[in-house]
Amino acid sequence: MTRSVIELTVTAEDRRVAWLATAAVGLSLVDAAIPSPLPGVKPGLANIVTLVVLARYGWGTAVWVSALRVLAGSLLLGYFLAPGFFLSLTGTTLSLLTLGLARHLPARWFGPVSLSILAAFAHIGGQLLLARAWLIPHDGVFLLTPVFAAAALVFGTINGLIAAKLLAEPAPTEAA
Amino acid sequence: MSWLALIRPGDWLVMLLSAAVVGASIPVFWVGGLADRAIIRQEGKVFAEVDLKVRKQFEVGGPLGTTLIAVEPGRARVVSDPGPRQYCVKQGWLMRPGEIAICAPNRVSIQIAGRTKVYDSISY
Numbered sequence: 001m002t003r004s005v006i007e008l009t010v011t012a013e014d015r016r017v018a019w020l021a022t023a024a025v026g027l028s029l030v031d032a033a034i035p036s037p038l039p040g041v042k043p044g045l046a047n048i049v050t051l052v053v054l055a056r057y058g059w060g061t062a063v064w065v066s067a068l069r070v071l072a073g074s075l076l077l078g079y080f081l082a083p084g085f086f087l088s089l090t091g092t093t094l095s096l097l098t099l100g101l102a103r104h105l106p107a108r109w110f111g112p113v114s115l116s117i118l119a120a121f122a123h124i125g126g127q128l129l130l131a132r133a134w135l136i137p138h139d140g141v142f143l144l145t146p147v148f149a150a151a152a153l154v155f156g157t158i159n160g161l162i163a164a165k166l167l168a169e170p171a172p173t174e175a176a
Numbered sequence: 177m178s179w180l181a182l183i184r185p186g187d188w189l190v191m192l193l194s195a196a197v198v199g200a201s202i203p204v205f206w207v208g209g210l211a212d213r214a215i216i217r218q219e220g221k222v223f224a225e226v227d228l229k230v231r232k233q234f235e236v237g238g239p240l241g242t243t244l245i246a247v248e249p250g251r252a253r254v255v256s257d258p259g260p261r262q263y264c265v266k267q268g269w270l271m272r273p274g275e276i277a278i279c280a281p282n283r284v285s286i287q288i289a290g291r292t293k294v295y296d297s298i299s300y
Contacts, residue, residue, distance in 0.1 A: 108184070109186030110184060110186035111184040111186070113187035113190070143205060145205040149194075149201050157191060
């Protein structure tokens, strides 16, 4: 019997993505534990990680971290491939696309707070559109839009401030 | 380092614009608008149609007795009803267009109407 040897080389970048994704998943769990008055209104703490990653390591890493977070978070919370998973995936995709565009805004004027608010709006917008197109094919879905938009503004601002605070500190030295 | 120092000038702009969008979204998405009128029916016939701008009480007679309805600016409710289960009383204040409280035993109902007609349910 021959043993097949599959060599997986793990780069420093891989380790970094894994660590950051772990942090994001941890925050997703905290998010899920916070009682919410309305399904869909969540602080979205994991986005803090996305914002910090975007600023420190670029958009590609942010996409990796977010995708892993959605996948692992849904597995841990037990909604993998359930409607909530696709809502989460759509929201994350749209907010990443928005961040991809918004990060080109002049940094002198627009900081993490702007990015966070825009991403939060893209996130809830994507979720509402998917919910309208697939889960609840009726315009009644949009009835709660003002509530969701207000929540996006509030939580987007708070998350952006936390991300800005974290980014104001020097970057941690790479630990293996 | 204070939190305010973390907000850059453009961030204020984004916050302000977002707040404006949120404010503007309220009349767009809350179709049917605010509650305009209350329609009180007795035996299926319109007993009274009231603008929800005044403070007024109505005594509507039915087969069991008198149902007392209170109208206030922007809302209306059934105050008391001779019916046995008191469902319409327990519903409390009705504020949104399309909301309805039915006191079936006494054959009295009160419905809130807005500018546009809204459905209270749609099934597929």
